[in-house]
Amino acid sequence: MTTGLPVSTILLITGFALALIGIWGMLTHRNILRIIIGFAVMDTGLHLVMVATGYITAGTAPILDVALSPADAPHRAIDPIPSALVVTAIVIGLSVTAVMLAYAIRLYAAKKTLSIDAFTESKW
Amino acid sequence: MMRHILVAILVLLFGLIFARMVGGYVELDALRPLALDYVTRAPVELGTPNIITGILITYRGFDTLGEVAVLFMVAASVGLLLKKDDGKASVAKVSSDKVTGEKTAAAKPVLARTEAARAAAARAAAAKANASARAVTTGTMAVKSARGAEPVEDEETASQREPSEIVRTGTEVLLPLIFTFGAYVIVNGHLSAGGGFQGGAIVASGVMLMLLSRPGMKLNVALLSIVESFAGVFYVCLGILGLVLAGGFLDPRFLPIGTLGAFISAGAIPIISALLGIKVGAELSVIIDRFRS
Structure with missing residues (x-):
């Protein structure tokens, strides 16, 4: 099935759509857990965008084996740099999510609620 | 309601930015110069068939070291945040301390x-x-x-609710497979898709399954902390060895490169990958265990 759009453009649109959903979720929900979920969705969307920018028309994974000889690689391999950066980005996203969840647990222990409206001390 | 309208406008503006980016995007039909350099040089210089691993561990090795440091700090800070309190008194003391600290x-x-x-x-x-x-x-x-x-x-x-028969039996069957697969992904990082981070995450998912099937189990966090600390120390030591014996910090070429595609090849990359796998697996397991309390 062909859709006319190149595959990386479809991936870009999907990623940006996920990022928008995440931003919407983060800003409209008042429950801290939902805000964290919104962040995770936005993060995933941006990872998709980063991976998509590395795609090269009719390219393949930059792993040399029987199907991809070293002489062939410069013409057929996709850009490996965004993929390598996304590995880092995923780990950092996981770290940020873990710290946010730990803070959520602490906040719940302090006020017995997860609604962000209950935490007014640091509101200016 | 007002807030929702504002948020809708903001999301719309972001959508406009993204739409412009998608509209201006043209799919590449050739590698960018830096990527071309990496793709041509990595197999020759480093002997890694998997170019992404070569970039992660060697060309951008310093980033990876920083990433591991971030993961370590997260494990530490999650431990600090989720530390069990002695009682209500300490919480009250902390909150009053915080306010007096403001000196208002x-x-x-x-x-x-x-x-x-x-x-x-x-x-x-x-x-x-x-x-x-x-x-x-x-x-x-x-x-x-x-x-x-x-x-x-x-x-x-x-x-607590006991795990069901299916979960317990399934864990017994799947756990060895998951750990073996994690080890396979870790040590094959230089040959095929995989590497330390990915394999470590798989191992940690196995640990999570184990903790789900036996809620009463205690994970030996102290041992895991020692293991991950030593993995980190060895990682830095390998980096310094690269500085002394080869071209620079985290240069893996002080060991023979070997033939492209062989299991023992690519200099020190498989060792660094294994250390990363151990470190990430142990760290993620500790984080999972901290959240369990």
């Missing part, structure tokens, strides 16, 4: 103390409600276990 008005600590007292009262009430709820659930649990003729081992497991 003298009335504030009193306010904080009353606030803390109110919070403590609310917590006590909640705890009471919880206790009664737990009594009900333990009652039903006891009834259920009596009906199932399944002896309850101790009080701690009685308050």
Whole structure:
């Protein structure tokens, strides 16, 4: 099935759509857990965008084996740099999510609620 | 309602930015110069068939070291945040300390103390409600276990729901496979898709399954911390060895490169990959265990 759009453009649109959903979720929900979920969705969307920018028309994974000889690689391999950066980005996203969840647990222990409206001390 | 309209406008503006980016995007039909350099040089210089691993561990090795440091800090800070308190007194002390630290008005600590007292009262009430709820659930649990003729081992497991037969048996079957697969992904990082981070995450998912199937189990966090600390130390030592014996910090070429595609090849990359895998697996397991409390 062909859709006319190149595959990386479809991936870009999907990623940006996920990022928008995440931003919407983060800003409209008042429950801290939902805000964290919104962040995770936005993060995933941006990872998709980063991976998509590395795609090269009719390219393949930059792993040399029987199907991809070293002489062939410069013409057929996709850009490996965004993929390598996304590995880092995923780990950092996981770290940020873990710290946010730990803070959520602490906040719940302090006020017995997860609604962000209950935490007014640091509101200016 | 007002807030939703504002958020809608903001999301719309972001959407416009993204739409412009998608509209201006043209799919590449050749590699960018830097990527071309990496793709042509990595197999020759480093002997890694997997170019992404070459970039992660060698060309951008310093980034990876920083990433591992971030992961370490997260494990430490999650441990600090989720540390069990001695009681309500310490919480109240912390909150009043925080307010006095601001050095604002003298009335504030009193306010904080009353606030803390109110919070403590609310917590006590909640705890009471919880206790009664737990009594009900333990009652039903006891009834259920009596009906199932399944002896309850101790009080701690009685308050939690026992994992089902399917989960326990499935864990016994799947756990060795998951750990083996994780080890395979870790040591094949230089040959095929995989590497330390990915394999470490797989190992940690196995640990998570294990903890789900045996809720009463205690993970040896101290041992895991020692293991991950030593993995980190060895990682830095390998980096310094590269500095002394080869071209620079984290240069893996002080070991023979070998033939492209062989299992023992690519200099020190498989060793660094294995160390990363151990470190990430141990760290993620510790984080999972901290959240379990």
